[in-house]
Amino acid sequence: MPPRSLQTAALGMNTQQTRVDNIANNLANANTTGFKRSRAVFQDLLYQNVQADGAGEETGAEPAELQMGHGSTTVATMRNFSQGGFTETGNSLNMAINGDGFFQVRRPDGSLAYTRDGTFTLSSEGNIVTQTGLQVEPSINVPPDAVEIDVNKQGVVSARLQGESEMIELGQMELARFSNKDGLRAVGGNLYEQTEASGEPFLGAPGRNGMGSVRQGFLEKGNVEVVKEMTSLIQAQRTYELNSKMVKTSDNMMQTANNVKR
Numbered sequence: 644m645p646p647r648s649l650q651t652a653a654l655g656m657n658t659q660q661t662r663v664d665n666i667a668n669n670l671a672n673a674n675t676t677g678f679k680r681s682r683a684v685f686q687d688l689l690y691q692n693v694q695a696d697g698a699g700e701e702t703g704a705e706p707a708e709l710q711m712g713h714g715s716t717t718v719a720t721m722r723n724f725s726q727g728g729f730t731e732t733g734n735s736l737n738m739a740i741n742g743d744g745f746f747q748v749r750r751p752d753g754s755l756a757y758t759r760d761g762t763f764t765l766s767s768e769g770n771i772v773t774q775t776g777l778q779v780e781p782s783i784n785v786p787p788d789a790v791e792i793d794v795n796k797q798g799v800v801s802a803r804l805q806g807e808s809e810m811i812e813l814g815q816m817e818l819a820r821f822s823n824k825d826g827l828r829a830v831g832g833n834l835y836e837q838t839e840a841s842g843e844p845f846l847g848a849p850g851r852n853g854m855g856s857v858r859q860g861f862l863e864k865g866n867v868e869v870v871k872e873m874t875s876l877i878q879a880q881r882t883y884e885l886n887s888k889m890v891k892t893s894d895n896m897m898q899t900a901n902n903v904k905r
Contacts, residue, residue, distance in 0.1 A: 647711060649897075652889035654714030658685055659883040661717045666876050669867050677759030677833055678865030680872075681722045688713040724824050727759075727866040729858065735792040736763045736771065739863040742855020744818035745835065745844075748777040755780065757819055757844070759863055760833040771800075775832060783814035796856040798849035818854045819844035 665683045672678040690710040729739050738761035740746070745757035756777070763779060766772045769787060771779045785792060789802040791810070798816030803809070821827065826840025837844060850856040 647713070649890060649893035651712070651714035652886045652893065654688070654716065655886035656883055656890070658683075658715050658717050659879050659886065662879045663876065663883070665720060666872050666879065669872050670869065672865055673867040673869055673872075675833065675865050676762055677727065677863050678867065679722050679724050679727075679759070680865070680867045681720045681829075682875075683717050684719045684721055685715050686718045687715050722825060722827070722829070723866060725866050727864040729861045730864055731861055733860050735794070735859060736765065737761055737860055737862050738763060738794060738816075739858045739861040740818065740849070740855040741858050743853055744820045744849065744855045747780040747817065747819050747844075747846075748773055748834070749780050750777060750834075754836070756830065756834040756836050757827065758833050758835065761857075761862060779816075781814065781817055783816070785813060794857055794859040796850055796858070798857045815848060816857060817846055818849050819846050820854060821845070 662683045662685075665681060669680045672680075690712050692708055692710055726742070729741075738746075740759060740761065745759060746761060748756050748758060750756050758773070760773070762774050763771050764774060765785055766776065766778070769785045771783050771785065773779070783800050785800075785802055786804060788805040790805050791803040793801045793803075793810060794816070795801075798818070800813045800816060801810040802813055804811065821837070821841045821844055823841050826838050826842070827835040828838050828841075830836050845852075847854050
């Protein structure tokens with residue numbers, strides 16, 4: 644049976660590989676609109692009581708237990724939903740959320756998903772949709788003869804039709820927020836879906852009841868800090884190297900033990 648140190652070091656290498664994979668995903672999405680960085684969460688494994696409390700010599704003091712750990716493992720990834728910066732696009736259908744909340748979109752199977760990516764456009768029917776064609780909820784239709792679209796901070800969508808001088812109101816955008824947004828599950832495509840951990844969404848108009856406001860003509864940048872990610876990458880690499888040296892050390896110790904037997 645291989646020594647415990649060999650198995651523990653191998654587990655350490657595996658957890659650091661997971662950490663590097665997570666960092667790589669963060670860096671790959673540094674320029675993804677509305678992306679939220681994540682970090683791997685580690686936990687130590689089961690401990691074995693080699694010597695129970697009180698099993699040592701009687702010296703008048705209570706001896707401590709002798710416990711040996713079995714390494715570490717990755718138990719979760721925690722997403723950081725801190726606000727990203729804004730970039731101005733000048734596109735009237737680009738929107739950013741300044742504060743808490745998510746845009747709601749309807750998926751092909753009829754279920755709702757949530758996103759911070761406000762890169763919207765119009766469908767052939769004039770509905771506001773995402774770049775992949777998912778309809779924004781609640782549905783807002785823009786007439787084909789609209790020459791100007793305005794979205795105020797409270798999410799009220801208005802348009803000026805051709806030949807008209809005044810704006811007409813088309814609808815009200817609605818945001819969703821969660822009591823535990825860290826519990827949302829990322830499903831790709833800049834989308835999240837609710838889980839039991841996130842709880843049910845609270846719906847409301849932007850700028851009210853804790854909801855963030857809408858900024859038209861802007862997009863939210865990802866919140867990845869490249870320098871911090873590179874620092875974390877170096878730390879993970881060094882820890883991986885130390886664990887690999889521990890594997891070599893354990894192997895050398897086994898070879899020495901085998902040579903003694905000879």
